[in-house]
Amino acid sequence: MTMSAVHRVFDALYAAFGPQDWWPARTGYEVMAGAVLTQNTAWRNVRRALANLRAIDALEPSALMAVDELLLAEQLRPSGYYNIKAARLRNLTAALLMDGGMEAWQASNTAMLRQRLLGIKGIGEETADCILLYALHRPVFVIDAYTRRIMARLGLAGGDEPYARLAALFEENLPRDPELYNEFHALLVRLGSEVCRPRPHCPRCPLRHLCPTAQTIEPVEWGR
Ligand code: SF4
Structure with missing residues (x-):
């Protein structure tokens, strides 16, 4: 994964969704x-x-x-x-x-x-x-199931790598900036929960121009 690939993912998500104000908490x-x-x-x-x-x-x-x-x-x-x-x-x-x-x-x-x-x-x-x-605002990148799925579909990771290897893909290609990691993870959660779901909604995805597995036609919703 190159630095520009990670940055392009972040830039496209941020342009589409804007700041996520995550994590919602008082303390x-x-x-x-x-x-x-x-x-x-x-x-x-x-x-x-x-x-x-x-x-x-x-x-x-x-x-x-x-x-x-x-x-x-x-x-x-x-x-x-x-x-x-x-x-x-x-x-x-x-x-x-x-x-x-x-x-x-x-x-x-x-x-x-x-x-x-x-x-x-x-x-x-x-x-x-x-x-x-x-x-605690430390520069560690959070890897969750959404991140694994999105990175695999983008062809930037296999998806089943050990946690530390996936985290390193982000941490070695981005500045050690907790604010950036905060926003990036929140954007991946937003994409994974709303768009890049188990059955992805690619025509609505802000990453479709970067994604080798993008489907151009919305999948048929059988039974509806
Ligand atoms: S284009 Fe489709 S498969 Fe690729 S990241 Fe977006 S929703 Fe997921």
Whole structure:
């Protein structure tokens, strides 16, 4: 992948969609909570779970740890897998408090903090990098299923590479700029969720002029 190829993708998406203002959150801790809750579910469900936490004043680390486990899980029900997510959120929050809170993590070295996050049960690479990028403004590129699918269809990646190799494709070809990574990932999520879906809507895609797998005719919607 050349630098110009990555830039062309970003430029075309930004020209079509504009700034995405992602991640929608009032605090860094709310970003962290959202990063855990968004695993395997749509954002609208996360929004409902976060609203539940806000309603019981639990969107703050110490307050969240003081909430009864069953009550916490109940608040997270809209986001699915709520018992697992309650445990993961508590694990993450306990680690944050043990290390001295948000200020301590803000002062930490990025590579060490990434290892720390990956050592927390239930925190994988995508969640760790969402936290690093969106809560702590570190220049790490988030790789998710949308990114894999889009890059594969564009012919810029195989799509099944290890996480680190795909992240390096972006990080080695773009300036180490958290604002740019923030916007780029958000634009890829927008494209992957609205246009480059499992059944792609290529005639509406702002990347169709760059895409070797673009379909020029909208696929037939059988059964409609
Ligand atoms: S042209 Fe089609 S396949 Fe290519 S990125 Fe756009 S929606 Fe996906």
